[in-house]
Amino acid sequence: MILPDSTNNHTYWKVNMSTRNRFTALVASAVAGSLILAGCGGGTGSASSDDDTVDVLVLTPMSGPLVTLGDTAIAGLTAAAKVINEEGGILGRDVKLTFEDNRFDPMTAQNILQEALTSDDRPDMVFSGVTSTETVAIMPLLTQYKVLSMGSAASPLATDPEKYPYGFSMFPRAVDYEGAMAKFLSEKGLTKVAAIISDSETGKAAQDALTSQGEEYGVEFEFEKLDAESVDATSELSRLMRNEPQALLLEGLTSGAPMTVVLDGKDKLGWDIPTFFGMTDAVSGIQNATEEQIRGTVLQGAAFGIKGSDRQQDDDFKIFQEAVDAELPTKDYQLSNHALSYSALMVLRAGAEKADSLEAPEVAEAIESLKTDEDIPGWFQTVNPGFADDQHQGTWAPEDFEFVELGFPGYDPTSGLYLPAEN
Amino acid sequence: MPGAGFLRLTDAIYETYIGVSMTIVWAGLSLGAVYALVALCLNITLSNTGIFNFAQPHFLMLGGFVGFELQSRWGMPLLLILIVCGILGGFVGYLEERLAIRPLGTHRGHAVLVTTVGFAVALEGAIIVYWSTDPYPFKLMASTQALDLLGGRVLPVDLVLIVLAISVMALLVLAQRTKWGLAGTAATLDSDVARLRGINVERVTTGAFIAAGALAAALGPVVGSKIGINHTIGNNLVVLTFAALAVGGFGSYVGCVLGGLITGLLQLATTYAFGDEWPLIILLAFLLAVLLLRPTGILGARSLRSV
Structure with missing residues (x-):
């Protein structure tokens, strides 16, 4: 189960989120546009001054x-850099990480990136963020400067190869994990399933994928x-119950x-129904739940992330x-x-060594x-x-997931x- | 047997509609109780000093964070948590009056809007500095088992909030009839005349800010265990609490609770009926309709004073 995306911390009072998201997107686009214009004279190419x-x-x-969540990215990257450097680095050079706090804020991310890209010490690669919220905002700038980027954004908006040819995400595609979910539910003989999804880019991607994959596997x-930041789901659950x-x-x-x-809403309604946790639900929700709420539920996770998995x-x-621990x-x-x-x-590392280069176009083509x-x-x-x-996110097959x-x-x-x- | 079939049908209708509906009603009342409690705190300064204190919901947020700290790190019992939060809230209320209200003098005009908003921003900033912008899960009550009540199901914390809103309202209505309450009403209607009648308006104002701050902060941990704790609670609460006050009637404690409960019920009932994109629109339409028909709100002052 991988991190949920695009959380929004500004209002839990059932505000019309789509309107707000559109407004945020508009502001982010305007800022991105102005930064690109500002950066037009900045030149392109990703060569770092430090060879x-x-x-x-x-x-x-x-x-x-x-x-x-930022801590997970820092730990994962630090662990990877240590492993790679111990194994000889990339093209014989050690990986050097520079961490900057984007505060989960698109505009902060853009400002930091703008400064880094116009400096003499331009990075060879940018880890673009842990959610689509910050990642989508900086992709135009990264493309403008031809800088390779990788991140863990879930939204396909952040990994469109036509728009952002040097951007990649390690997050599985919604169509892959929801396809596996639809297939699993279908195999269980379920044809009519209610879904509570987050009002976010991740939720939207999940809804689209579940709808299309549900049609394929006969699950409605x-x-x-x-x-x-909703504080009560009684009404939403009641609508689904009908x-x-x-x-x-x-x-x-x-x-x-959420x-x-x-x-809690299920408990209040006394709704005894088989419950499934999807790939993008947060683990803390499971940690905070009571035993009665957890027992009998089925979870979809990356196969390697389930205790006892062969993977x-x-x-x-x-x-x-070992490195992350x-x-x-x-x-x-x-x-x-x-x-x-x-x-x-x-x-x-694999892309750079295959391309024998750190230039973004060559590395991206190699990847x-x-x-x-x-x-x-x-x-x-x-x-x-x-x-x-045409695929800048990794492909996950049904066997890459487990349901437990x-x-x-x-x-x-x-x-x-x-x-x-x-266990 | 037709009789058994009919019973099954009525059971099904009850289970499907009435049972579910009552659960939504309880949930709506509980959410409304949150608005009502904040509105009651706002109304203390409003009815005793005529000042709409935009920072008031932030006192509740402060109480939530302090309550979380006292419970999770110090393991303090509930009663002591509420007392400590209340004392702290009262002190911060006193600071607000001295720093953001008193310097404006007697003819404050719209300047109080700026200074109370400024105090709210400062309070939120202080909270972010100490607790960061992380959200905190907070459960004040151990029991999370839903209870069957009047054909619906309700969580203990929801029930506590509803009872609390009504109890606090009753206390404030009684307090309004005390010497202090009457002095506050007089000071709000005409501070110059109140002074001539021997009322210490400054003391009444300070007292109102201390009382409102203490009450809001003491309520923080209880409300926080319903809505969670994060640094945006204050700003989020302002908007819908204002709507609740406008519906119920500015200046009326009973109106605060009525407006709050209506707002919460309407919010969840419209979500149930039309989906989650409609509640705010319907709520604002309802607010407009109320203000058109009764500009002072349902239980607000019924006549305007001509000067």
Whole structure:
């Protein structure tokens, strides 16, 4: 289960989010546009002035509501840099990370990036952020300056190869994880499923993917959206109850109130229904839930992130786990979040070494040809990463996910793994 | 048997509609109680000094954060948490009056809007500096089991909020009839005349800010266990609480509770009926309709004074 995206911390009072999102997008676009114009004279090309190191600028929340998520990115990247440097670096050069606090704020991210790109010491790669909110805002600037970027944004808006040819995301595509979900539900004989999704880019992507994949697998979904800071979901759940669905799916619910709000709402309504947690629900929601709320629920997670999974026998996973444990002994987010940033540097290394260059166009082209896990040393997330010229997010097959009935507790913060019922 | 079929049908109707509806009613009343409690605190300064204190919801936010700190780090019992929050809130209320109100003198005009907003920003800034912008999950009550009540189901914290809103309202209505309450009303209607009648208007003003601050901060932990704690609570509460006050009637404690409960009920009922994109629009339309028909709100002052 990977981090929810695009949380918004400004109002929980059921404000018309789409209007606000449009306004935010408009402001962000205007700022992005002005910065691009300002940067027109800044030249292009991603050559760093420091030839002894591979310079990676990391833009991540180091304060604000997603600071603990920022910690996962920092831990994953630091662990990856240490592993890579111990193995000889990238093109014989050590990876050097520079962390900057984007405060989960698009405008702050743009300002920091603008300064970095117009300096003499331009980074070779930018880690573009942990959610779509900050990532989408800086993609035009990165493209303008032809700088390679990787991040963990879930929204396809951040990884459109036509618009942003040098941008990649390690986050699985919604169509992949929701396809696996629809297939699983279908195999369970479920044809009518209610879904509570977050009112965010992640939620929107999940809704689109569930609708299309549901049609393919014969599962009909009905949706209700929940704001990141909603305080009561009784009405939304009641609306879903009216059509007597066979199961309830929670997707993209964040670390704030929503997960608890939904589970409390279920209790209030006395709604005893098979419940599924999706790939993008926050782990803290499971940690804060009571035993009665967790028992019997089924969770979708990255296969390597479930305790006891065969995928944990992969040597690359073991190296990753050990390196991340050294950086972050207690994990507020599930291990698959740390894997996103960790994998970004592994992909950079594979692409740069294949291209024998750190120039963004060459590296991006090389990454597009990385199809199998053997092409990317250190990759363990999926059987085959499957990047392509029209595909800048990794490809996840149904076998890359696992569905498990959660035990209680359902999560172990030391290992960062979900705990199935039998454990 | 037709009789058994009919019973099954009525059971189904009850389960599907009435049972669910009552649960939504409880949830709406609980959310409305949050608005009502904030409105009651706002109304203390409004009815005793004539000042709409934009920083008032921020006192509640402060109480929530302090309550979280006292519970999670110090393991303090509930009663002590509420007392400490109340004392702190009273002190901060006193500071606000001395720093943001008193310097404006007797003819404040619209300057109080600026200074109270400024105090709210400062308070939020202080909270961010100490607690950061992280949201905190906060459960004041151990029990999270829903209770069956009047055909619906309600969480204990929801029930506490509803009872609390009505109790606080009753206390404030009684307080309004005391010497202090009457002095406040007189000072609000005409401070010069009140002074001539021997009322210490400055003391009444200070007292109102201390009382409102103490009450709001003491309520913070209880409200926080319903809505969670984060640094945006204050600003978020201002808008819908203002709507609740406008619907119920500025200056009326009973109106505060009525407006708050109507706002909460309307919000959740319209979500249930039309989906989550409509409540705010319908709420604003309702507010406009109320203000057109009764510009002073449902229970606001019924006549305008001609001068």
